[in-house]
Amino acid sequence: MIQVKDIHKTFVVKDKKSRKKKTIEAVKGISFSVKPGEIYGLLGPNGAGKSTTLRMIAGLMEPQQGSITVFGNDTKADSEKVRNTLGFLSTDLGVYGRFTPRELLKIFGEFQGVDSVVAERRGLYLLERLELSDFADVKMESFSSGQKQKVSIARALLHDPKAILFDEPTTGLDVLTAKTVLDLLKIMKGEERAVIVSTHVMPMVEQMCDRVGIIFNGKLHGDAPPKEILSQYGVSTLDEVFFKLAADGGMA
Amino acid sequence: MRGVWLVFKKEIMEFTKDRKTLFFTLAMPFILYPLLFGMIGKLGRRDVQQARSNQTRIVLIDPSSVLEPHLRLLPDDFKFVDVPEGDIKDAIKSDILEMVVTLEESAARDLAEHRTVRVDVLYNKVETSGSVGMQRLEKVLKEFDKTAVQSRLQKLGASAQLAVPTEIHSSQVGGQELMVAKVFGSMLPYMLMLMLFAGAMQLGIYVTAGERERGTLITLLATGLPRHQIIWGKLVYIFFMGIVISTLNIVSMAFSMGVMFGSLESSGAKLAVDGQEVAIQSLSGFTMIADPVVIVLTLLLMIPLGLLFSNFIIFIGIQAKNIQEAGTAMMPVFLLVIFLGVFSMAPGIEKMGILPYIPIVNVSLVIRKLFVQQASVLEYVVAFCMTVGLAALLTYLSTKFLNRESAIFKST
Numbered sequence: 001m002i003q004v005k006d007i008h009k010t011f012v013v014k015d016k017k018s019r020k021k022k023t024i025e026a027v028k029g030i031s032f033s034v035k036p037g038e039i040y041g042l043l044g045p046n047g048a049g050k051s052t053t054l055r056m057i058a059g060l061m062e063p064q065q066g067s068i069t070v071f072g073n074d075t076k077a078d079s080e081k082v083r084n085t086l087g088f089l090s091t092d093l094g095v096y097g098r099f100t101p102r103e104l105l106k107i108f109g110e111f112q113g114v115d116s117v118v119a120e121r122r123g124l125y126l127l128e129r130l131e132l133s134d135f136a137d138v139k140m141e142s143f144s145s146g147q148k149q150k151v152s153i154a155r156a157l158l159h160d161p162k163a164i165l166f167d168e169p170t171t172g173l174d175v176l177t178a179k180t181v182l183d184l185l186k187i188m189k190g191e192e193r194a195v196i197v198s199t200h201v202m203p204m205v206e207q208m209c210d211r212v213g214i215i216f217n218g219k220l221h222g223d224a225p226p227k228e229i230l231s232q233y234g235v236s237t238l239d240e241v242f243f244k245l246a247a248d249g250g251m252a
Numbered sequence: 253m254r255g256v257w258l259v260f261k262k263e264i265m266e267f268t269k270d271r272k273t274l275f276f277t278l279a280m281p282f283i284l285y286p287l288l289f290g291m292i293g294k295l296g297r298r299d300v301q302q303a304r305s306n307q308t309r310i311v312l313i314d315p316s317s318v319l320e321p322h323l324r325l326l327p328d329d330f331k332f333v334d335v336p337e338g339d340i341k342d343a344i345k346s347d348i349l350e351m352v353v354t355l356e357e358s359a360a361r362d363l364a365e366h367r368t369v370r371v372d373v374l375y376n377k378v379e380t381s382g383s384v385g386m387q388r389l390e391k392v393l394k395e396f397d398k399t400a401v402q403s404r405l406q407k408l409g410a411s412a413q414l415a416v417p418t419e420i421h422s423s424q425v426g427g428q429e430l431m432v433a434k435v436f437g438s439m440l441p442y443m444l445m446l447m448l449f450a451g452a453m454q455l456g457i458y459v460t461a462g463e464r465e466r467g468t469l470i471t472l473l474a475t476g477l478p479r480h481q482i483i484w485g486k487l488v489y490i491f492f493m494g495i496v497i498s499t500l501n502i503v504s505m506a507f508s509m510g511v512m513f514g515s516l517e518s519s520g521a522k523l524a525v526d527g528q529e530v531a532i533q534s535l536s537g538f539t540m541i542a543d544p545v546v547i548v549l550t551l552l553l554m555i556p557l558g559l560l561f562s563n564f565i566i567f568i569g570i571q572a573k574n575i576q577e578a579g580t581a582m583m584p585v586f587l588l589v590i591f592l593g594v595f596s597m598a599p600g601i602e603k604m605g606i607l608p609y610i611p612i613v614n615v616s617l618v619i620r621k622l623f624v625q626q627a628s629v630l631e632y633v634v635a636f637c638m639t640v641g642l643a644a645l646l647t648y649l650s651t652k653f654l655n656r657e658s659a660i661f662k663s664t
Contacts, residue, residue: 058474060655084476092467098269107262111255111475139269155471 041209097141259485441616449496460569
């Protein structure tokens with residue numbers, strides 16, 4: 001189970017015009033939890049604080065206030081254990097172009113402490129599931145965005161994590177590839193993993209997320225199943241919830 | 253420490269996967285330096301041989317014919333030409349002739365009356381043909397002087413040895429190769445520092461700022477590996493590659509220079525060392541000055557120096573947003589390394605008492621002294637310990653600093 005309790009995060013940035021430093025509150029007291037077998041949709045516009053929240057859950061950043069536990073491990077005290085428990089897919093399509101998917105998965109298997117034979121077998125299984133097995137031994141420098149995304153997904157799932165954090169997993173993907181990713185997420189849910197997906201694609205959220213949290217200006221608005229959110233705001237689509245929040249400046 | 257090894261292994265694997273990088277890093281030094289020095293050697297040899305095989309074209313203004321008969325005895329060495337039209341200096345610069353030798357009208361009389369005869373020589377020292385011509389003339393004049401003095405002494409009824417009160421028979425303690433070693437010893441620290449830094453710099457940027465730019469750094473940080481082990485893994489890789497690249501370059505350069513000097517040897521070319529001219533005949537290549545103990549001690553000093561440089565590189569590289577920013581930020585450090593290297597080559601700096609206590613410079617100084625067998629144990633130990641201490645301190649500081657998320661997520 002992933003438990004996020006009242007987390008806060010601020011960044012100090014330099015204003016280029018005034019040349020003064022100012023503090024930006026990126027996350028302001030967010031709390032929610034995700035159970036095994038549940039897909040949680042984290043929605044919000046660019047710069048709302050979604051990626052920062054996911055990075056804090058992944059143990060890459062520390063909240064200044066509040067706490068996060070992932071299957072009983074605190075992200076501050078046991079960040080390495082946390083990172084071994086979860087699979088993280090970032091928005092950057094970062095793959096090592098000089099490696100083939102097979103090589104990359106073997107290396108990352110070692111990083112995650114997975115036996116090399118097991119890592120290879122599981123890596124090939126994931127590549128097959130993601131319809132990429134024909135490219136297992138091709139250098140990734142010539143891969144398309146979709147192919148790179150698939151390899152990144154395989155890398156994130158390689159060590160069989162209990163929790164999965166996907167930061168905008170379908171961005172830049174064609175419809176078919178996006179469907180493959182969504183199908184995989186459903187499988188993850190069936191395997192009793194706790195999944196958090198950050199996205200802009202509203203139909204996807206409505207279709208597959210068990211619960212949704214909308215981040216706007218660093219605050220979480222609504223933490224409920226999609227239908228409940230819609231009735232809460234008296235609208236018929238999640239897009240409209242967004243517009244309403246934007247019009248109210250996040251006060252709704 | 254498992255993570256350090258795994259990250260190091262990953263970086264090495266990534267490096268070996270790119271054939272171009274592999275070629276330019278590992279194979280290029282063994283092509284470039286032999287070609288470069290081979291060409292220099294060949295051109296140098298050809299130049300000297302050409303100058304020696306050709307006659308020196310000379311305009312001799314010798315109204316009383318004092319020198320002319322002596323020069324005419326050497327038709328293979330001297331060719332008399334008429335005074336060219338226009339400026340005589342321009343004629344020498346334009347390679348129409350090599351030298352103009354002028355003696356006063358009273359030269360024969362002066363000689364007979366035991367006065368000094370003035371010989372004015374106009375030539376171009378920069379040109380090999382000019383230097384060769386001057387050497388030939390000096391040889392003739394030396395013989396001329398000897399004969400003249402002996403004849404004068406004879407007329408006075410004195411012994412021929414009257415004009416030779418002393419005669420030097422010198423022999424050097426370390427042989428002439430020690431002088432050559434002094435030259436190499438002063439150049440080597442500069443080359444070492446330059447190659448140690450430059451070699452590691454590009455690869456260092458690739459695995460730090462490059463990883464951030466390509467978006468792979470976050471995937472690495474999201475693994476279960478402790479962050480400090482990721483940093484150390486990269487640090488070890490940068491250090492290792494710096495040592496490998498600089499060693500390969502130095503070995504190839506030393507070998508190529510050895511071959512070049514070997515080829516110059518046959519032409520009898522000379523190498524200027526501290527104002528003296530040391531015949532290349534005494535040098536059968538760089539290898540003869542490379543005492544195994546000196547090599548080991550030099551390599552030992554490269555370890556902390558390499559670690560020091562690697563820390564600079566990773567410190568700057570990890571914080572840079574992209575490759576371009578890292579390259580720009582690295583430039584002042586690179587220039588500082590060049591400056592220190594050039595400073596360490598300056599003649600006479602070994603006599604400055606403070607230098608053994610200035611980091612990096614003291615390493616250069618010790619290497620210089622090692623090559624001329626003048627390094628003291630104390631100086632070596634001070635330089636080694638100081639560099640090790642500094643490298644350890646910088647490793648601690650960079651690890652601590654880079655562990656902060658503000659350094660890793662600088663672009664956020």
